[in-house]
Amino acid sequence: MTTQQKTQSNINWDKVGDFILSFFRSFYYGIKEFKRFFKNDKIHKVSLFAAFNLFVFSFFYSRTLHFFAARHLNGWPSFKLHEYLVFDVNQFVLGFTGLALFYLAFIFFLGACYAHRKKKYQNNLNMLGIKNGNGDSPKVLDITPCTPGRDKIIVQSPGIPKEKYTTDGAFNTMNMAFGGYIESIDEIVNKKQVEIFLNKKPLTKACNYESVKMELTDDDSFIVGQGHSGVVTQKIAELPHLLIAGTTGSGKSNCFRQVVMGLLDSPGRKRIYLLDLKNGVEAQIFKDFPNVYISKEIETAVSLLKDLKEVMDDRYKFLERNRRNQIDPLRDSRDRIIILIDECSVLFDKSPANPQEADYTAQARSLVDSLAKLGRAAAINLVFATQKITKETLNTTVQENVEGRFAFAQKTLAGSLNVLGNKRALDIPKIKGRCIWNSFASYEEVQVPLISEKYILKRAEIEIENAKQREKFPTREEIHLRSMGRKEEAVIDGHKEVKQNGACDG
Numbered sequence: 001m002t003t004q005q006k007t008q009s010n011i012n013w014d015k016v017g018d019f020i021l022s023f024f025r026s027f028y029y030g031i032k033e034f035k036r037f038f039k040n041d042k043i044h045k046v047s048l049f050a051a052f053n054l055f056v057f058s059f060f061y062s063r064t065l066h067f068f069a070a071r072h073l074n075g076w077p078s079f080k081l082h083e084y085l086v087f088d089v090n091q092f093v094l095g096f097t098g099l100a101l102f103y104l105a106f107i108f109f110l111g112a113c114y115a116h117r118k119k120k121y122q123n124n125l126n127m128l129g130i131k132n133g134n135g136d137s138p139k140v141l142d143i144t145p146c147t148p149g150r151d152k153i154i155v156q157s158p159g160i161p162k163e164k165y166t167t168d169g170a171f172n173t174m175n176m177a178f179g180g181y182i183e184s185i186d187e188i189v190n191k192k193q194v195e196i197f198l199n200k201k202p203l204t205k206a207c208n209y210e211s212v213k214m215e216l217t218d219d220d221s222f223i224v225g226q227g228h229s230g231v232v233t234q235k236i237a238e239l240p241h242l243l244i245a246g247t248t249g250s251g252k253s254n255c256f257r258q259v260v261m262g263l264l265d266s267p268g269r270k271r272i273y274l275l276d277l278k279n280g281v282e283a284q285i286f287k288d289f290p291n292v293y294i295s296k297e298i299e300t301a302v303s304l305l306k307d308l309k310e311v312m313d314d315r316y317k318f319l320e321r322n323r324r325n326q327i328d329p330l331r332d333s334r335d336r337i338i339i340l341i342d343e344c345s346v347l348f349d350k351s352p353a354n355p356q357e358a359d360y361t362a363q364a365r366s367l368v369d370s371l372a373k374l375g376r377a378a379a380i381n382l383v384f385a386t387q388k389i390t391k392e393t394l395n396t397t398v399q400e401n402v403e404g405r406f407a408f409a410q411k412t413l414a415g416s417l418n419v420l421g422n423k424r425a426l427d428i429p430k431i432k433g434r435c436i437w438n439s440f441a442s443y444e445e446v447q448v449p450l451i452s453e454k455y456i457l458k459r460a461e462i463e464i465e466n467a468k469q470r471e472k473f474p475t476r477e478e479i480h481l482r483s484m485g486r487k488e489e490a491v492i493d494g495h496k497e498v499k500q501n502g503a504c505d506g
Ligand SMILES: Nc1ncnc2c1ncn2[C@@H]1O[C@H](COP(=O)(O)OP(=O)(O)OP(=O)(O)O)[C@@H](O)[C@H]1O
Pocket: 206, 207, 246, 247, 248, 249, 250, 251, 252, 253, 254, 255, 387, 432, 433, 434, 447, 448, 449, 450
């Protein structure tokens, strides 16, 4: 035998070996899948299984197959019912053999499907070209369907850190390669494995604020949007500051409003300050809410920021006196203060029209800087909305303290890099309200809920009525707060004028 013939025969034997191995492997996978079927909701599934077995058994027992065959071969008259009603040992054997063969075929089919899925995921993973120091690629170990359209993929990944999967390029390629959305990638360190959650359900193209607002159960929280795995909400205290960025028409103002409304609809004591210096239109809709204060001019905005800085300094003194490190609004009878600045580039404009404005913008920058740096412990949070993020529109100190970002579509790579530090804001589908939500190290595509003016106005009416009732019948806590006559209260009450000015102007 020549060497070539030998090689040829080896290859054939390899193929035969592979075939036999994959044949038995299919049974093994099939049994695993079969067992998995009974994991949850056992009683229902076992009864269903028993009924199904009875059906398959009687199918073979009554020789229905035979009946069909006979009918086709010899025509209708060949079927005689009495033949099938007579007890016959052979028929039992036939029933059980049929049942066994059916399950063998079924388990093989299940296993083959699983093996096919596993191979597909392995190929997807190979496409990423991730390798460890020895040149080994990660290996798909197991796939578990969690809910319809959502899979958990366990990957053996020795010597490959999680970061290799989450880098910008790998993450995007992975989303494309797997043909779905990677919800999360977690490292199981002691097993040298990585757990990937893949969602294949497309994200909703529209979401309504009123249909998701019941998710606002945490204190001072807002709706982020409808994500692949459900409605995402966020407590503002955890961030502590928030950024909304996107090109014109991408849905920033709607997002800004729904965040304000979310904060108002969620439980917890808070006061909301809206600085809307572009034209004041966006904020005006909230003017009737008793705990919302609006500022439309740079002059009032700067004086408000100064007062809030004073409040912050006061709170720090309070914390020092009481040996505490953080204001808890409920425990310390102090409102959470949330300052929202729409089109913040106007407030930080470095090319103002006159020296007076230049002075105001310089002051605004430095005040916002210190509020951003120290606000967290004093229960003061900031929200910025802007089209572009540059040093000119938002100070670097402020940017460093922002841990929550709504990144709507960006037109340029630089724009995306500035908001997210990667290019994901470039690849967002062109759907209004679609954005990448980035909090700390996680990135998630979400559909931000659309909020209607009608809803906001209706809620304002209810709040006014509630405030009147509280004025008439104050709670003990409110009486206590009023009698304290703290400087903080006086400062904040002073800004009711700002609110009224805003209301009159509007
Ligand atoms: N989450 C959303 N779902 C559906 N449609 C939306 C959503 N957000 C915004 N839109 C639609 O897009 C339009 C523009 O939205 P919006 O005014 O919020 O954009 P913007 O980014 O603030 O634009 P600009 O930079 O011009 O102020 C809205 O009129 C609204 O119809």
